[in-house]
Amino acid sequence: MNKSVYASPDQVSETKRHILTVLVDNEPGVLARVIGMFSGRGYNIDSLNVAEVSNDENISRITIVTHGTSEVVSQIEKQLLRIVPVHSVTNLDQEGSSVEAEVALVYIYISETNKKKVYQLCDLYRARKIENENNTTIFEIAGASERVNRFIKEINEITKVEIVRSGPVAISSIQKNEEE
Amino acid sequence: MNNEITGAEIVLKSLAEQGVEVVFGYPGGAVLPIYDTLFKQNSIKHVLVRQEGGAIHAAEGYARSTGKTGVVLVTSGPGATNVVTGLTDAMMDSVPIVCITGQVPQHLIGSDAFQECDTTGITRPCTKHNYLVKDVNKLSSVFHEAFTIAQNGRPGPVLIDIPKDVQFASGTYEEKNKIIIPSHRLFEPSPDFEKNKIEEAVELISKAKKPIFYIGGGCINSGPKASKLVREFINMVGSPVTMTLMGLGVVGSSDKNSLGMLGMHGMYEANMAMHECDVMINIGARFDDRVTGRLDAFSPNSKKIHIDIDESNINKTINVDVPIIGDVKQVVEKMISVWKDKKYKIDTDSLKLWWDKINKWKEVDCLNYNNEGKQIKPQYAVQRLYELTKNTKTFITTEVGQHQMWAAQFYKFEEPNRWLTSGGLGTMGYGFPAAIGAQVGHPDALVVDIAGDASILMNIQEMSTAVQYRLPVKIFILNNEYMGMVRQWQELLHGGRYSESYTDSLPDFVKLAESYKAVGLRAKTTDDLDNVINQMIETKNTVIADIWVTKEENCFPMIQSGSAHNEMMLSKDQKQDKKSAEKGKILV
Numbered sequence: 001m002n003k004s005v006y007a008s009p010d011q012v013s014e015t016k017r018h019i020l021t022v023l024v025d026n027e028p029g030v031l032a033r034v035i036g037m038f039s040g041r042g043y044n045i046d047s048l049n050v051a052e053v054s055n056d057e058n059i060s061r062i063t064i065v066t067h068g069t070s071e072v073v074s075q076i077e078k079q080l081l082r083i084v085p086v087h088s089v090t091n092l093d094q095e096g097s098s099v100e101a102e103v104a105l106v107y108i109y110i111s112e113t114n115k116k117k118v119y120q121l122c123d124l125y126r127a128r129k130i131e132n133e134n135n136t137t138i139f140e141i142a143g144a145s146e147r148v149n150r151f152i153k154e155i156n157e158i159t160k161v162e163i164v165r166s167g168p169v170a171i172s173s174i175q176k177n178e179e180e
Numbered sequence: 181m182n183n184e185i186t187g188a189e190i191v192l193k194s195l196a197e198q199g200v201e202v203v204f205g206y207p208g209g210a211v212l213p214i215y216d217t218l219f220k221q222n223s224i225k226h227v228l229v230r231q232e233g234g235a236i237h238a239a240e241g242y243a244r245s246t247g248k249t250g251v252v253l254v255t256s257g258p259g260a261t262n263v264v265t266g267l268t269d270a271m272m273d274s275v276p277i278v279c280i281t282g283q284v285p286q287h288l289i290g291s292d293a294f295q296e297c298d299t300t301g302i303t304r305p306c307t308k309h310n311y312l313v314k315d316v317n318k319l320s321s322v323f324h325e326a327f328t329i330a331q332n333g334r335p336g337p338v339l340i341d342i343p344k345d346v347q348f349a350s351g352t353y354e355e356k357n358k359i360i361i362p363s364h365r366l367f368e369p370s371p372d373f374e375k376n377k378i379e380e381a382v383e384l385i386s387k388a389k390k391p392i393f394y395i396g397g398g399c400i401n402s403g404p405k406a407s408k409l410v411r412e413f414i415n416m417v418g419s420p421v422t423m424t425l426m427g428l429g430v431v432g433s434s435d436k437n438s439l440g441m442l443g444m445h446g447m448y449e450a451n452m453a454m455h456e457c458d459v460m461i462n463i464g465a466r467f468d469d470r471v472t473g474r475l476d477a478f479s480p481n482s483k484k485i486h487i488d489i490d491e492s493n494i495n496k497t498i499n500v501d502v503p504i505i506g507d508v509k510q511v512v513e514k515m516i517s518v519w520k521d522k523k524y525k526i527d528t529d530s531l532k533l534w535w536d537k538i539n540k541w542k543e544v545d546c547l548n549y550n551n552e553g554k555q556i557k558p559q560y561a562v563q564r565l566y567e568l569t570k571n572t573k574t575f576i577t578t579e580v581g582q583h584q585m586w587a588a589q590f591y592k593f594e595e596p597n598r599w600l601t602s603g604g605l606g607t608m609g610y611g612f613p614a615a616i617g618a619q620v621g622h623p624d625a626l627v628v629d630i631a632g633d634a635s636i637l638m639n640i641q642e643m644s645t646a647v648q649y650r651l652p653v654k655i656f657i658l659n660n661e662y663m664g665m666v667r668q669w670q671e672l673l674h675g676g677r678y679s680e681s682y683t684d685s686l687p688d689f690v691k692l693a694e695s696y697k698a699v700g701l702r703a704k705t706t707d708d709l710d711n712v713i714n715q716m717i718e719t720k721n722t723v724i725a726d727i728w729v730t731k732e733e734n735c736f737p738m739i740q741s742g743s744a745h746n747e748m749m750l751s752k753d754q755k756q757d758k759k760s761a762e763k764g765k766i767l768v
Contacts, residue, residue: 033304
């Protein structure tokens with residue numbers, strides 16, 4: 001008996017973080033269809049990212065971080081596929097080999113007393129200072145969410161900050177042939 | 181440039197090319213150009229309803245009785261919001277509908293214009309797909325795609341919102357066969373899908389000792405041939421079969437293998453057989469909560485095969501062992517050929533024991549009711565209706581409530597597409613407009629809406645429609661002056677406190693019918709009943725038959741919410757244990 005992708009999920013499974021990447025036709029309302037399915041059916045969205053990824057074919061990639069048991073996440077994938085403009089849904093955790101990254105911009109309240117510590121920490125995390133017309137201290141940090149989390153925790157211990165984060169984007173790192 | 185026509189003309193031309201014969205609708209400011217074009221042509225008939233909610237249920241009734249796509253045309257704002265219930269109903273019960281709504285002209289969108297609403301926003305979760313067409317040149321391709329999506333795979337409603345300026349604008353028409361729909365937009369299982377699973381499923385069936393087929397509305401949506409194949413396969417196996425509310429008629433009620441309906445108000449023997457079976461073959465059903473009862477006690481010892489065209493139904497509530505994604509007709513055809521090729525034969529001794537057990541359950545006679553006295557029992561009314569109409573081509577629609585369950589229990593369906601009821605959404609007010617739609621699709625057939633006194637008032641305005649189009653629809657009201665099912669739940673779960681479930685000041689239904697220039701009849705006792713039914717059938721006009729039934733009759737058997745298949749209540753005297761009753765109370 002071969003194991004189908006439709007085989008019953010395990011009876012008991014733990015809640016886990018999953019990154020879903022969804023390719024969609026870039027048409028009006030498509031994002032609303034996707035996130036409306038999540039809210040309407042009571043699923044979670046931890047973060048969401050959407051951008052056009054191909055100019056010629058008019059396709060966007062939506063990256064959604066969600067959490068749930070494998071049963072719930074498999075149901076999310078199937079429900080996403082029912083949406084007409086959805087091309088494909090990939091659960092990157094299931095694939096097991098993917099890379100992810102996100103960007104955070106951090107406005108840092110700086111003073112003579114904390115300046116040294118701030119710059120040391122930013123240097124340690126390879127956060128890049130962004131020059132701007134107002135001469136304020138804004139750093140950019142990119143990388144896996146875990147790393148960004150740690151940076152934010154540590155900088156918070158030094159001084160007051162304001163943060164904006166993109167939420168992760170992710171891509172499968174499995175080797176592909178060019179024709180695919 | 182010579183080939184250009186207006187957007188409104190493109191709408192009508194698309195409908196004509198899609199083979200649409202009738203549109204159910206209601207005009208208004210934002211669809212006037214389409215109505216103007218409709219006026220100038222003769223190929224498409226329009227049925228004017230009295231409220232947009234009636235239009236969409238009529239389109240549903242038309243679609244489900246004919247197998248064609250139902251088409252609705254309504255205006256912007258309130259026209260659109262009034263169809264939301266019907267769209268949701270069609271979504272839940274997988275009915276192919278194309279709904280056209282007018283929209284304010286594009287330069288007014290977002291300005292809170294008169295009769296403006298965000299139609300595509302409101303209807304997004306209750307349609308398979310929807311469109312706001314901003315470019316007249318895309319109108320024909322949108323229509324052709326919409327019809328394909330509505331009919332394809334698991335059918336459902338599709339809405340097209342057209343701003344008024346687009347209806348006036350000139351553009352080119354593209355024919356159906358020139359439109360290429362990308363495959364991902366159709367989401368259709370490929371025919372070869374999971375072939376090995378079919379073989380695995382058939383082998384499992386061949387080894388079953390206590391098999392049961394569990395048949396749902398998907399078999400009806402797959403077309404009449406699907407029902408034939410399902411019957412053929414069940415006969416080959418010799419297995420008992422039970423049907424959901426939506427699946428009634430797939431296997432004839434008189435078929436020797438049929439155990440009738442299962443679920444909350446299903447047959448005792450059907451539910452017991454589901455509970456004790458060793459192999460369950462679900463064809464086109466979705467393990468709805470009205471069917472399964474308590475999930476953790478649902479058919480605990482069976483291997484489950486699930487055939488469904490919609491992958492999201494697999495393992496949604498019940499985990500299955502052998503899932504097969506595909507159209508019932510194609511899958512069952514393959515199953516039959518595998519069964520024949522491998523010369524499978526089920527173990528007849530085990531099967532006989534299984535049938536013996538089932539026949540013992542049948543002896544419980546779960547539909548038995550006390551039929552003494554002159555007062556008409558609602559069950560008896562449906563039985564007489566069946567006896568007096570069984571030799572006529574009859575379509576039965578229902579509203580929602582006790583009468584719906586009695587109709588499902590006591591009216592016997594021998595063919596698919598003859599039974600139209602709101603299953604998933606449970607929409608009171610569905611039955612009468614649905615009957616109008618069914619009658620439009622089958623002018624010579626007998627169409628009876630088995631109704632309750634509360635439900636019928638939810639769309640009673642459609643009397644005017646029925647009379648205008650000379651549609652001899654029969655409304656058969658089981659009148660107990662209560663919202664019967666609400667009253668029953670209040671009796672069983674809320675200490676008999678009948679909060680707001682009694683309807684004071686009901687209309688005189690006979691006079692009501694007469695005021696619409698229809699015919700009103702009334703049966704007060706069992707002595708009148710047959711006469712009234714016969715008179716109703718013979719009248720070539722719209723009829724309301726007001727059947728006075730006993731007021732406090734309950735619908736049994738019943739699996740109370742939170743209970744399992746083997747914990748059926750057969751009568752009021754049999755109380756559910758208190759703990760599970762408390763648990764069940766929070767469920768619907």
